[in-house]
Amino acid sequence: MWEDIKDWASDFFVTGDPLIYGADVGIVLASLSVLFVLTYFKKWGWFWREWVTTVDHKKIGIMYIIASLLMLFRGGVDALLMRTQLVMPEMEFLKPEHYNEIFTTHGVIMILFMAMPLMFGLFNISVPLQIGARDVAFPVLNSLSFWLFFMGAMLFNLSFVIGGSPNSGWLAYPPLSEKMFNPGVGQDFYIWGIQISGIGSLMTGINFIVTILKMRAPGMKLMKMPMFTWSVLGSCLTIILAFPVLTVTLALLFIDRFLGAHFFTLDGGGNPMMYINLIWMWGHPEVYIVVLPAFGIFSDVVSTFAKKKLFGYSSMVIAIMSISVVSFLTWAHHFFTMGSGASVNAFFAISTMVIAIPTGVKVFNWLFTMYKGRISFQAPMLWTMGFIPCFVVGGLTGVMLSVAPADFQFHNSYFLIAHFHQVLIGGVVFGYFAGFYYWWPKMFGFKLDEKLGRWAFWLWNIGFYVCFMPQYVVGLMGMTRRYSTYSWDTGWFGLNLVSTIGGFIMGIGFLVQVWQILYSIKKMDKDTTGDPWDGRTLEWSIQSPAPLYNFATDPVVKDVDDWWEEKQRIKAGGKPTPKPALQPIHMPKNSAMPIIKSTFWFLAGFGFVFDWMWLALPAMAGVAITMLFYSFRYDTDYYIPVDEIRKTEAAAGRAV
Numbered sequence: 001m002w003e004d005i006k007d008w009a010s011d012f013f014v015t016g017d018p019l020i021y022g023a024d025v026g027i028v029l030a031s032l033s034v035l036f037v038l039t040y041f042k043k044w045g046w047f048w049r050e051w052v053t054t055v056d057h058k059k060i061g062i063m064y065i066i067a068s069l070l071m072l073f074r075g076g077v078d079a080l081l082m083r084t085q086l087v088m089p090e091m092e093f094l095k096p097e098h099y100n101e102i103f104t105t106h107g108v109i110m111i112l113f114m115a116m117p118l119m120f121g122l123f124n125i126s127v128p129l130q131i132g133a134r135d136v137a138f139p140v141l142n143s144l145s146f147w148l149f150f151m152g153a154m155l156f157n158l159s160f161v162i163g164g165s166p167n168s169g170w171l172a173y174p175p176l177s178e179k180m181f182n183p184g185v186g187q188d189f190y191i192w193g194i195q196i197s198g199i200g201s202l203m204t205g206i207n208f209i210v211t212i213l214k215m216r217a218p219g220m221k222l223m224k225m226p227m228f229t230w231s232v233l234g235s236c237l238t239i240i241l242a243f244p245v246l247t248v249t250l251a252l253l254f255i256d257r258f259l260g261a262h263f264f265t266l267d268g269g270g271n272p273m274m275y276i277n278l279i280w281m282w283g284h285p286e287v288y289i290v291v292l293p294a295f296g297i298f299s300d301v302v303s304t305f306a307k308k309k310l311f312g313y314s315s316m317v318i319a320i321m322s323i324s325v326v327s328f329l330t331w332a333h334h335f336f337t338m339g340s341g342a343s344v345n346a347f348f349a350i351s352t353m354v355i356a357i358p359t360g361v362k363v364f365n366w367l368f369t370m371y372k373g374r375i376s377f378q379a380p381m382l383w384t385m386g387f388i389p390c391f392v393v394g395g396l397t398g399v400m401l402s403v404a405p406a407d408f409q410f411h412n413s414y415f416l417i418a419h420f421h422q423v424l425i426g427g428v429v430f431g432y433f434a435g436f437y438y439w440w441p442k443m444f445g446f447k448l449d450e451k452l453g454r455w456a457f458w459l460w461n462i463g464f465y466v467c468f469m470p471q472y473v474v475g476l477m478g479m480t481r482r483y484s485t486y487s488w489d490t491g492w493f494g495l496n497l498v499s500t501i502g503g504f505i506m507g508i509g510f511l512v513q514v515w516q517i518l519y520s521i522k523k524m525d526k527d528t529t530g531d532p533w534d535g536r537t538l539e540w541s542i543q544s545p546a547p548l549y550n551f552a553t554d555p556v557v558k559d560v561d562d563w564w565e566e567k568q569r570i571k572a573g574g575k576p577t578p579k580p581a582l583q584p585i586h587m588p589k590n591s592a593m594p595i596i597k598s599t600f601w602f603l604a605g606f607g608f609v610f611d612w613m614w615l616a617l618p619a620m621a622g623v624a625i626t627m628l629f630y631s632f633r634y635d636t637d638y639y640i641p642v643d644e645i646r647k648t649e650a651a652a653g654r655a656v
């Protein structure tokens with residue numbers, strides 16, 4: 001009996017590895033201390049009302065950003081564990097099976113649970129404000145998206161504590177991810193974690209498309225939208241076309257594992273190449289989903305900090321939209337080596353190269369915007385200036401990879417690893433950091449310390465090149481990705497050592513950012529203007545942080561960069577555009593449905609992972625019942641009275 005319990009416990013809880021064990025204990029202690037603080041300070045009511053059930057896009061944005069920064073930390077620890085293992089040949093820091101788990105969780109977490117939510121956080125913070133709207137089109141759905149992402153991420157991370165992590169790479173190619181070769185529960189955690197958060201992402205895509213198309217302030221024609229909003233539209237259109245493919249692919253993999261079907265196994269008539277095609281039909285567009293909004297941020301930042309109109313507005317719009325479309329025509333460049341044949345490879349090589357054209361147009365537009373501008377080098381602009389050279393080199397090595405015959409040499413080597421980290425870190429991470437620093441004062445009403453910000457910037461930048469440039473070389477020397485160790489006679493030691501040092505320099509950069517945030521909270525350099533960067537778009541026309549209702553009265557838009565034009569008119573002696581009289585503002589009420597429904601999803605996922613139908617089936621019923629119950633809720637909205645609006649505006653020193 002006792003032996004049985006012990007066996008079960010050692011299967012259920014991952015034991016044996018001191019590193020994992022330490023991290024498990026750490027996670028439990030951290031969770032307990034959060035619960036303790038909330039209870040001790042009697043903050044549960046506040047936490048429930050102000051955060052858990054909120055439908056305010058600004059708060060949902062902040063929750064996304066906090067969660068994604070925690071995930072950046074976890075993904076970063078994974079990265080540094082791998083770099084430590086690779087620092088010299090024949091290391092025995094991580095066991096090979098453990099190394100497999102870590103590159104898998106690192107890849108998944110960085111793309112799906114760090115980049116995506118950080119991106120959604122920035123969408124939420126700024127899109128409604130940029131287009132002069134009160135909230136997103138479907139505020140409750142927005143909250144549901146967040147909680148689905150959160151529960152999916154928690155489920156995925158739980159694999160680390162209970163049952164074991166997935167270990168077949170971030171895209172889980174079969175047959176390795178099939179039951180036969182992967183009998184543990186890690187792969188099921190992977191499927192359900194991504195599936196649940198993926199549904200949330202799809203709904204966010206729909207929500208923001210409708211918001212942008214339907215909720216713009218009067219006068220803001222499509223071609224007068226800020227460039228960030230355009231890039232969000234491009235990214236969301238790509239999401240709604242790509243994510244359903246992911247959902248179906250993972251569902252098929254689940255049916256293979258759960259019911260013993262053979263969609264992706266050769267025995268029984270299936271085909272693993274089917275999976276490879278499907279997963280990349282999502283996976284390739286996914287990288288443009290995350291990079292397009294970064295392009296949008298750079299566009300807004302460059303014009304703001306160079307104090308010039310964005311060069312080539314309409315060519316930027318065309319570039320965004322054509323990248324969205326062409327991103328669906330290039331997926332097979334990820335498996336040139338897997339036997340598609342010369343003509344198929346030629347098609348996909350050319351379609352891939354085509355993307356360099358709109359991307360190049362964007363790069364030159366940013367450079368022309370800066371040309372002869374009065375550039376001020378504050379944090380958002382610094383990250384933009386760091387991005388351009390980094391991304392261009394990463395993009396150019398992408399073009400090298402797209403040459404199909406050459407890719408037989410580069411494929412799955414460290415040359416590839418260096419390419420994608422260069423575009424992902426140089427493009428996506430630097431881009432979101434630029435956005436994070438840019439909109440921080442709008443989120444919280446105070447500025448981040450510039451000096452510590454410069455330290456963080458340089459540490460990340462220098463660390464990046466030190467870490468990833470040697471990887472191009474070591475890749476050409478033959479080092480393959482996903483190696484857990486290598487021998488002394490390969491000659492790869494020096495380059496790997498340098499690369500690991502670079503990784504740790506970036507890690508220090510991250511810690512400096514944490515320090516910067518804490519320090520700035522203490523220093524509290526308040527921004528009372530609401531417009532600290534002398535901005536151009538509507539979000540800078542209101543107080544910081546934005547009040548619950550965003551705009552006291554609907555702004556009326558005449559130009560691109562309307563807020564900037566208005567300021568110029570006033571400077572030239574003109575009168576401010578008259579504002580209509582205040583009216584009560586229609587607002588959505590909080591809702592507990594999203595958290596309840598997402599918790600049911602979490603339980604269902606957990607049940608399916610362990611084949612516990614007694615849990616999974618009632619939990620799925622819970623999902624359906626919550627949905628049904630919610631559809632009978634009529635008490636969904638209220639009005640903010642004029643008095644209250646007047647009071648809020650007056651408290652911020654604004655006459656209405």
Ligand code: HEA
Nearest residue numbers: 287291333356359360392395396398399401402411420423
């Ligand atoms: C944000 C993420 C991101 C971005 C933006 C890109 C952008 C590009 N990627 Fe990359 N890529 C990844 C993320 C990304 N990639 C990931 C994660 C993988 C690996 C996944 C895995 O296997 O696990 C990968 C893998 C990958 C492969 C597969 C290689 C292999 O497996 O062997 C290929 C091959 O064609 C490729 C090509 C390209 C190209 C041509 C671009 C282009 O979009 C780049 C365009 C930009 C420029 C070219 C620079 C600016 C342009 C100019 C200054 C104009 C002048 C230039 C010319 C006219 C050439 N990428």
Ligand code: HEM
Nearest residue numbers: 079082103104107110111115169170424481482483503506
């Ligand atoms: C601190 C910076 C980072 C370092 C040092 C780092 C390091 C690594 C290492 C060592 C690997 C495994 C290589 C291998 O053995 O094949 C890896 C894989 C990967 N990384 Fe990173 N990384 C960093 C940041 C990021 C970021 C920000 C992203 C995404 C936004 C990312 C996405 C990925 C992906 C998708 C993989 C592939 C996983 C797989 O092979 O399944 N990384 N990284």
Ligand SMILES: [Cu+2]
Nearest residue numbers: 284331333334
């Ligand atoms: Cu691709």
